[in-house]
Amino acid sequence: MGxxxxxFFPLILFAMLAITLFRGLSxxxxxxxxxxxxxxxxxxxLPSVNTGKSLSQADIxxxxxxxxxxxxxxxxxxxxxxxxxxxxxxxxxxxxxNYKDQDADAQRWLEELGDPxxxxxxxxxxxxxxxxxxxGAPETYLVDAAGVIRYRHVxxxxxxxxxxxxxxxxxxxxxxxxAQ
Amino acid sequence: MEYDSSAFISGTDSAQWRTMKSVCLLGAAVVLxxxxxxxxxxxxxxxxxxxxxxxxxxxxxxxxxxxxxxxxIADSNAxxxxxLRRLLHQQLEDGNSDAEILDHMVAxxxxxxxxxxxxxxxxxxxxxAPALLLVAALGGLLLALRSKSVAxxxxxxxxxxxxxxxxxxxxxKAEQDx
Numbered sequence: 356m357g358x359x360x361x362x363f364f365p366l367i368l369f370a371m372l373a374i375t376l377f378r379g380l381s382x383x384x385x386x387x388x389x390x391x392x393x394x395x396x397x398x399x400x401l402p403s404v405n406t407g408k409s410l411s412q413a414d415i416x417x418x419x420x421x422x423x424x425x426x427x428x429x430x431x432x433x434x435x436x437x438x439x440x441x442x443x444x445x446x447x448x449x450x451x452x453n454y455k456d457q458d459a460d461a462q463r464w465l466e467e468l469g470d471p472x473x474x475x476x477x478x479x480x481x482x483x484x485x486x487x488x489x490x491g492a493p494e495t496y497l498v499d500a501a502g503v504i505r506y507r508h509v510x511x512x513x514x515x516x517x518x519x520x521x522x523x524x525x526x527x528x529x530x531x532x533x534a535q
Numbered sequence: 536m537e538y539d540s541s542a543f544i545s546g547t548d549s550a551q552w553r554t555m556k557s558v559c560l561l562g563a564a565v566v567l568x569x570x571x572x573x574x575x576x577x578x579x580x581x582x583x584x585x586x587x588x589x590x591x592x593x594x595x596x597x598x599x600x601x602x603x604x605x606x607x608i609a610d611s612n613a614x615x616x617x618x619l620r621r622l623l624h625q626q627l628e629d630g631n632s633d634a635e636i637l638d639h640m641v642a643x644x645x646x647x648x649x650x651x652x653x654x655x656x657x658x659x660x661x662x663x664a665p666a667l668l669l670v671a672a673l674g675g676l677l678l679a680l681r682s683k684s685v686a687x688x689x690x691x692x693x694x695x696x697x698x699x700x701x702x703x704x705x706x707x708k709a710e711q712d713x
Binding site: 384387388389390391455481484485486487488489490491 | 601602622644646
């Protein structure tokens with residue numbers, strides 16, 4: 356390294372540091388990949404919110420579906436709800452996981468705001484939530500036809516999230532399961 | 536004077552005294568009412584064995600709250616931290632080992648949930664980075680020092696012919712002067 360080049364060393368160091376820190380600005384530390392990606396949906400036996408009928412992981416298998424973790428105490432879930440109804444109308448199978456909630460509150464919510472879910476699992480104590488690694492509602496899991504978790508989205512599902520992240524993965528899984 | 540004042544208090548109208556007492560009680564009740572939610576945030580667990588309680592303390596300090604990322608589950612009041620504490624208590628009472636409990640948590644929340652991640656996979660970089668950086672820095676320092684001393688030594692031994700002649704003339708001049 357010549358003596359003239361050596362003079363540029365602080366500038367180069369600064370540029371590297373600036374790039375690293377600038378990248379840090381756009382990283383979201385709360386965005387963590389689920390530990391259950393490519394793992395089977397955890398086994399459970401919980402009642403349905405609407406009918407009280409016992410549900411298990413077998414009820415989720417059979418088709419590619421979205422498992423949406425929601426609760427009536429969750430404000431963001433209310434914001435998310437209209438878009439979920441839209442998704443359900445376009446034929447996407449949605450399964451609700453009513454997380455740490457009261458059945459009566461959940462039933463009222465579904466009556467007032469509409470029910471986009473095929474069925475709702477009542478996880479009163481958050482035990483299934485713990486097995487899934489849920490740390491806050493809303494969260495949405497993409498589960499394939501064999502009942503394997505393929506993706507977890509933390510936060511509200513809206514048109515942007517669906518079009519850019521979830522739909523491509525969903526289509527891929529549909530094609531994949533159709534080929535088998 | 537003191538006797539007088541106490542006599543004054545005991546001598547006051549008993550109805551007034553009772554009002555004051557009930558106001559105090561009401562105040563205390565109000566304070567307790569608002570203290571309720573804060574007291575309820577840290578739940579206490581009963582352990583069948585004091586050893587379990589010590590392990591519980593250690594593990595709640597090692598496990599990280601997934602929601603409030605810079606707190607461990609002992610410090611956090613987030614609902615998820617409460618759930619994890621309950622799960623931890625239950626698993627300790629079930630007789631699981633520390634390793635089994637940590638594996639159970641990691642299987643659900645990822646390596647992130649531990650403040651001391653395991654020594655494998657991606658986290659090996661975390662463990663080795665400080666030592667590697669130290670070695671690199673020391674190496675760099677050593678290299679810089681050596682090249683400097685080599686340069687100094689090289690400059691010291693070899694005077695050019697002109698320099699040698701100039702030195703000689705200076706020495707001669709000094710001799711003549713003295």
